[in-house]
Amino acid sequence: MIRYLSxxxxxxxxxxxxxxxxxxNFIIGSTSTIFVQAAGxxxxxxxxxxxxxxxxxSFDEVLMIYGLVTLAKSINHMFADNLWTIGWYYVRxxxxxxxxxxxxxxxxxxxxxxxxxxxxxNFLVGAALVVKSSVSLGLVWTPLKVLYLxxxxxxxxxxxxxxNLITATSAFWLMESIPVTQVIFNTHEFxxxxxxxxxxxxxxILTWLIPYGFASFxxxxxxxxxxxxAMAWLGPVVAAMxxxxxYRVWLVGLRxxxxxxx
Amino acid sequence: MMRRLRRTLAIYGSVASMTxxxxxxxxxxxxxxxxxxxxxxxxFVYFWRAVYAGGGALNGLSLRQTLNYILLAQIILxxxxxxxxxxxxxxxxxxxxxxxxxxxxxxxxxxxxxxxxRLGLYLLLKLPLVVIAWLFFGLQLPANPAVWxxxxxxxxxxxxxxxxxxxxxxxxxxxxxxTWGLSVVREGVAAFFSGALVPLAFMPGWLQGVAxxxxxxxxxxxxxxILSGIAPLSDVPRLWxxxxxxxxxxxxxxxxxxRVAVRTVTVQGG
Amino acid sequence: xxxxxxxxxxxxFRISKKDPGLGGAVKxxxxxxxxxxxxxxxxxxAVNAGEMVGYIGVNxxxxxxxxxxxxxxxxxxxxxxxxxxxxxxxxRVANAREVGVxxxxxxxxxxxxxxxxxxxxxxxxxxxxxxxYRQLLHQFSEMLxxxxxxxxxxxxMSLGQKMRAELAATLIHEPKVVYLxxxxxxxxxxxxxxxxxxxxxxxxxxxxxxxLTTHDLGDIEELCRRVIIIDAGKLIYDGPISTIxxxxxxxxxxxxxxxxxxxxVDLPPGAEPVGADSAARKLTLRFDRTVTTASRVAASVxxxxxxxxxxxxxxxxxxxxxxIYSGALREQIAEEMPA
Ligand SMILES: Nc1ncnc2c1ncn2[C@@H]1O[C@H](COP(=O)(O)OP(=O)(O)O)[C@@H](O)[C@H]1O
Ligand SMILES: [Mg+2]
Numbered sequence: 001m002i003r004y005l006s007x008x009x010x011x012x013x014x015x016x017x018x019x020x021x022x023x024x025n026f027i028i029g030s031t032s033t034i035f036v037q038a039a040g041x042x043x044x045x046x047x048x049x050x051x052x053x054x055x056x057x058s059f060d061e062v063l064m065i066y067g068l069v070t071l072a073k074s075i076n077h078m079f080a081d082n083l084w085t086i087g088w089y090y091v092r093x094x095x096x097x098x099x100x101x102x103x104x105x106x107x108x109x110x111x112x113x114x115x116x117x118x119x120x121x122n123f124l125v126g127a128a129l130v131v132k133s134s135v136s137l138g139l140v141w142t143p144l145k146v147l148y149l150x151x152x153x154x155x156x157x158x159x160x161x162x163x164n165l166i167t168a169t170s171a172f173w174l175m176e177s178i179p180v181t182q183v184i185f186n187t188h189e190f191x192x193x194x195x196x197x198x199x200x201x202x203x204x205i206l207t208w209l210i211p212y213g214f215a216s217f218x219x220x221x222x223x224x225x226x227x228x229x230a231m232a233w234l235g236p237v238v239a240a241m242x243x244x245x246x247y248r249v250w251l252v253g254l255r256x257x258x259x260x261x262x
Numbered sequence: 263m264m265r266r267l268r269r270t271l272a273i274y275g276s277v278a279s280m281t282x283x284x285x286x287x288x289x290x291x292x293x294x295x296x297x298x299x300x301x302x303x304x305x306f307v308y309f310w311r312a313v314y315a316g317g318g319a320l321n322g323l324s325l326r327q328t329l330n331y332i333l334l335a336q337i338i339l340x341x342x343x344x345x346x347x348x349x350x351x352x353x354x355x356x357x358x359x360x361x362x363x364x365x366x367x368x369x370x371x372x373x374x375x376x377x378x379x380r381l382g383l384y385l386l387l388k389l390p391l392v393v394i395a396w397l398f399f400g401l402q403l404p405a406n407p408a409v410w411x412x413x414x415x416x417x418x419x420x421x422x423x424x425x426x427x428x429x430x431x432x433x434x435x436x437x438x439x440x441t442w443g444l445s446v447v448r449e450g451v452a453a454f455f456s457g458a459l460v461p462l463a464f465m466p467g468w469l470q471g472v473a474x475x476x477x478x479x480x481x482x483x484x485x486x487x488i489l490s491g492i493a494p495l496s497d498v499p500r501l502w503x504x505x506x507x508x509x510x511x512x513x514x515x516x517x518x519x520x521r522v523a524v525r526t527v528t529v530q531g532g
Numbered sequence: 533x534x535x536x537x538x539x540x541x542x543x544x545f546r547i548s549k550k551d552p553g554l555g556g557a558v559k560x561x562x563x564x565x566x567x568x569x570x571x572x573x574x575x576x577x578a579v580n581a582g583e584m585v586g587y588i589g590v591n592x593x594x595x596x597x598x599x600x601x602x603x604x605x606x607x608x609x610x611x612x613x614x615x616x617x618x619x620x621x622x623x624r625v626a627n628a629r630e631v632g633v634x635x636x637x638x639x640x641x642x643x644x645x646x647x648x649x650x651x652x653x654x655x656x657x658x659x660x661x662x663x664x665y666r667q668l669l670h671q672f673s674e675m676l677x678x679x680x681x682x683x684x685x686x687x688x689m690s691l692g693q694k695m696r697a698e699l700a701a702t703l704i705h706e707p708k709v710v711y712l713x714x715x716x717x718x719x720x721x722x723x724x725x726x727x728x729x730x731x732x733x734x735x736x737x738x739x740x741x742x743x744l745t746t747h748d749l750g751d752i753e754e755l756c757r758r759v760i761i762i763d764a765g766k767l768i769y770d771g772p773i774s775t776i777x778x779x780x781x782x783x784x785x786x787x788x789x790x791x792x793x794x795x796x797v798d799l800p801p802g803a804e805p806v807g808a809d810s811a812a813r814k815l816t817l818r819f820d821r822t823v824t825t826a827s828r829v830a831a832s833v834x835x836x837x838x839x840x841x842x843x844x845x846x847x848x849x850x851x852x853x854x855x856i857y858s859g860a861l862r863e864q865i866a867e868e869m870p871a
Binding site: 051198 | 290291293294297298302305308309311312313315316320437438439440442444446447449450451453459460464465466
């Protein structure tokens with residue numbers, strides 16, 4: 001474990017050297033997602049300044065939901081973006097073999113191989129939203145709540161990663177996993193708004209099947225003092241279970257790869 | 263003279279006819295986009311229903327009108343996305359620029375032929391989406407053929423405005439070599455100011471001012487507000503005129519900027 | 533002690549067959565049809581520690597597939613491989629620590645990183661002790677002339693530079709076993725020479741076991757005393773190079789420099805023309821040593837045309853291998869190979 005952490009640090013240092021070499025690209029890349037988030041946020045603002053609430057949620061409360069899911073997404077974006085490229089960049093070209101001839105875990109190697117700076121913008125936006133929301137609403141941050149926030153963001157990030165890992169594994173069969181990943185990944189768009197605005201079926205799916213609700217709606221509800229019962233505390237459990245499942249799926253994919261090659 | 267024109271058209275026609283073939287080769291992407299768009303529609307339908315939960319009209323638009331507008335806007339939104347940035351990035355990375363420029367046809371015209379073919383093909387491919395929106399989300403389409411005609415003209419004009427704008431914008435790729443970030447910025451700005459997420463009427467005055475100063479609304483808001491009935495037919499000639507002014511200035515700007523960018527790159531020996 | 537032991541090793545790929553066109557795609561969706569392809573078919577051999585073995589065969593013979601099984605990337609369909617006493621797939625990580633592999637057409641280095649940074653990272657991944665790392669880096673830099681290249685990103689390197697970099701990265705953890713899959717492909721002679729020297733030296737100093745795949749027989753002749761030849765997944769020869777030369781150098785070539793036009797020549801039995809170049813006034817014949825002799829062929833030709841000079845070519849490995857590849861000697865090898 002310690003070995004992997006220090007290895008990750010090495011990978012990270014090297015990665016930043018590359019990024020600094022292309023400084024303009026670094027700045028454009030890491031700030032570009034801010035524009036996309038701004039588009040979504042401006043929409044909410046433009047609409048909500050004309051209505052008292054969205055299904056009982058004020059503008060600032062919606063920002064908390066939006067901010068949490070954006071933070072969770074940014075964790076995945078920064079640390080696990082290579083799951084998107086596994087198909088065309090590694091499996092199809094045979095480059096994946098290189099992970100298998102090294103004495104470290106191939107999944108670790110894959111993830112460590114490219115820290116993605118493009119997620120930084122999302123992180124900044126998410127953090128800003130949480131701050132803005134809690135300042136406007138006058139939330140009191142007790143140590144417990146801070147801890148809760150950190151764990152919610154990490155769990156949310158883990159949920160994003162686990163779902164992407166499951167879908168990325170399809171690359172071992174299809175050579176290209178982006179289509180599958182894209183479809184599942186995009187369902188997180190639902191989680192930018194209170195789940196209560198949707199049909200019951202949709203919110204059930206986003207809770208139990210593709211549990212992005214635990215990356216946004218449920219922890220936001222808790223932080224805002226809304227009662228969602230046990231759902232407020234299930235996030236880390238769901239995330240851990242999903243991670244375990246996704247790792248099993250990944251192992252099946254690896255086994256398939258060692259049977260068929262690229 | 264006529265013969266020359268016919269020959270020229272035939273050349274660009276054959277360029278355009280290649281488009282559907284390459285497009286269908288990526289049929290999985292067509293499906294993915296299809297799913298994503300349905301998903302986006304579902305989200306918007308619930309979002310706007312919740313917005314209108316108090317009843318009545320907002321900014322003079324009823325729930326019905328807003329949904330109608332938003333559904334149509336979501337269907338054609340991918341059209342407002344840029345391809346030029348990736349195209350230029352690819353051409354530069356692969357060192358193909360010279361090859362493209364040496365072909366015996368105007369590079370921009372050939373790309374435009376490709377783009378207009380995409381537009382046609384795209385509309386065809388999106389028909390099922392329209393049917394789904396009509397069946398499940400209550401999309402209403404105008405019965406008056408004049409509205410359809412006005413929409414079609416506005417769409418082609420608006421598409422051209424965006425095409426030439428993107429041409430100029432994509433020239434940035436000549437300098438940065440970064441394409442992903444450029445396209446993300448472009449898409450974020452366009453998504454909002456084209457009116458794909460929210461009708462311009464909802465925006466406060468200053469935002470509407472910004473939207474009107476940018477070309478994106480010409481490609482999406484204008485045609486869709488005609489089709490969804492937000493803009494009355496009597497307003498159409500004025501809208502067209504504005505589009506044409508945009509078109510001419512974007513065309514001129516794109517050619518100028520491209521020339522400057524190519525000179526810079528080729529001087530550097532790219 | 534054997535460093536590598538391979539017993540009855542096979543790898544069968546299941547390839548899905550599709551008819552062309554949309555109809556084929558639909559059919560494949562409902563009733564996929566498969567075809568089994570044995571890329572490696574029942575191969576057995578053992579390589580001793582410190583040995584350098586040439587592993588050759590035409591494209592598609594199954595060389596890379598064998599190497600992938602020996603590195604643990606691929607799981608054998610049947611049979612087994614042991615590397616340093618381990619199952620390379622099941623004990624993949626332990627195996628990876630002690631072996632190194634170069635896949636000639638792919639880089640294991642980071643495209644955008646300067647070579648030195650790539651090497652540092654590889655050193656960390658393999659946990660090379662820092663002092664040892666510095667020592668090896670110094671040594672490799674000299675042997676492979678990497679000095680100025682250390683600061684250059686891989687993306688800016690020429691093919692030859694890339695391969696030198698690749699070798700350094702592959703050997704920096706002092707693997708006991710090294711697989712080189714076409715390491716000299718597309719390189720010029722000088723680089724080839726340097727790479728061969730380097731491999732030879734590594735083998736000498738550390739008793740590194742080397743399996744070398746190449747199409748360049750110069751590599752083999754210079755580095756390996758033993759070759760294994762495979763064809764269509766089957767092992768068709770395993771033995772010293774010298775034996776191939778002696779036993780299978782059945783054909784020899786004799787070249788005549790003719791005085792006038794060479795015209796038509798009645799060939800002695802057992803000889804056949806390889807090339808006639810009347811402008812250069814040269815006639816080259818190939819004859820079967822078991823049927824006739826050089827002097828008989830020479831005499832027969834000299835009887836018919838004016839010959840200024842003639843030369844006899846030593847059987848060289850490449851022409852023998854060419855014959856083996858083309859299948860001409862397959863039966864003979866099958867007969868003569870000890871079962
Ligand atoms: N992953 C794979 N799936 C299916 N067939 C493969 C795969 N890898 C190799 N093959 C086939 O197996 C045969 C042997 O390939 P390979 O070991 O790469 O040959 P070599 O390295 O000797 O040129 C070839 O016919 C090749 O097409
Ligand atoms: Mg090979």
